[in-house]
Amino acid sequence: MLGSCRAELLKLRKRSAVWVLFGSGLVLSLIFGYLLPYLGYATGDDNPQTDGVPRADILRGMLPERVIDNTIGGYPIFAGALALVLGAIVIGGEYTWGTLKTVLTQRPGRATVLGAQFLALGTMIAVWVLGIFAACALCSIGVAAAENGSMSWPGLGELLQGLAGGWLVLMMWCLAGAVLAVAFRNVALPIGLGVVWILGIETLLAGVVSSLLPGLKWLANVLPGTNAGSLVFSVTGMAAADAPPGVRDAVGGARALLTLLGYCAIFAALAAWTTRRRDVT
Amino acid sequence: MQRLETIRVAEYSDGRKSGHSSWPTPYPGLDRQALGMDALVEVSGLTKRYGDTLAVDGVDLTVLAGEVYGFLGPNGAGKTTTLRILTGLIAPTSGSVRVLGGRPGDSGVLGRTGSMIESPAFYPYLSGLDNLRLLAEYADVPRARIDEVLELVDLTARAKDRFSTYSLGMKQRLGVAAALLKDPELVILDEPTNGLDPAGMRDMRRLIRDLGADGRTVLLSSHLLGEVQQICDRVGIINAGRMVAEQKVEELRGEQELVIRATPREQAGSILAAFGSVRRYDDTLRVKVPAERAAEVNRALVEAGIAVSELRSAERALDDIFFELTANEETAHAG
8 A cells, every 4th residue: 555655646646737726826816815905904904905994804815814714715616626626537538548558557456545645635635735734834924024913823723624624625526526536537527517516506406495495404504515515614713794605604613614524425435445346448 | 687586377267277178279279288288378168248239158268378379350340349358457247267276357367467468558748767766666576677678679778758749659568568568477468569659669579489498378459461471379259249160370371382383274283182181262273282382293294295484382361361250250240
């Protein structure tokens, strides 16, 4: 298993598409977490960009005490979509290049190979989360230093809870991409379907349910995006009014955590079951 | 070169060992006990069905330890499907398969088998070296072995280039290097000379012969009859999913014939009948007699006053036999 993990990490480390995705996630986090708010803050209260939010509040949102909000605030939607793309290209690539047969004719069994792929993806997502956190922390320090803001940081427990929650959200979407790639033995279709689901359908469903079909609220509350947003909401403690798109208090933190763990288990089990049973042609 | 322990006794699912006297030989030409060899691959009644399509239909196949076995058949005959089953990539619909005494796809079996199935498939963004490095990680092979196999297939100079920049022949050679990475007892190569230039084909054939000479067992699939004839000890011929023959190459090619053009032909025929069975073929006579007796045949004809304008040995090429066998099979199906 260790050798398989090392092999999977080597593949991920050397694949430029992985770093492009990580870079995109990081840049988007910095743009929406720091660049745009700072422009709003610098141009004053009366700028429509700030939507009437006092400049002090905007500044507070960029200081170290809110670093976790900025690190994982975008995970339920845009970073989640990127994580889904990551899962789809890594697992789907094995089918489109035909490398699955090469790997499966080495020593390890199918479950071991898939397990190693998921472990490697989990490791890389942890690196990604830590990378975004480090970049956000540096920006927070810079803003605090430039604007004489507070340098107080969240407690270690809050930091770890926030980072772990963010990791789980991305891992869940990554596994969703992986299971779609296994199902379709492809890259393009899983990405298309997955991204449309994350960015469009789930939001649409939540809107339709809340306005037209309130009796189906339970259904909306078991969807992966809803729970991802709820987990991020609960570990950041941001106000509902400040929450970025996709982050909402639809369900409690504990329930969201269990639901996301359940999705991870289901996606991983489905991928393993299919991979083990199916012919590699 | 590091060698893995060879397990010479293959055990059947019912507990019998390979070479057991009560085990029926799949084809009359094969007698494992007489050959003093054990079977590393034993396939019996193998069938693979995809919906309504029968890709492999009741195939029996035996590959003995230390031999180079040619698996011959036209495109679409079922060669690759059979090899995929042997490497555990696809599951058979029915039939029994034992590879190195175990089930295809088992970790222990895969660790002792090197294979290249269909086209070589590697990560295009990685170099040849990195592709082999990661396969070495999967298979738990020491890194020093990577240099050895790169050297073996003459890819050392281009090892650090991306796989996507390789020519078809280089990709093929990297595939063979990957198959040899584990220093396997059993090497399964599916059309390994595809895409190689004549020099590359010659080198590949030499490499495969060397593998056989080194005591390894090689199962080589090909649709190139000449290639199989040059390299292999035994051949199995598959057509439309069915095995139509499995024999030593010499046995398959049958008895040697002498081709004789002589006048008068009738009189020549009656003299030649004393040497062996005679048949007419175009304007020549063909007599089943070894080439070593050609001078004796010539003397008998000349002493009888017959003018001999041509006398030569005619070996049946594998091509002729192959087309004969596959045509018979098709006729049988049509009937």
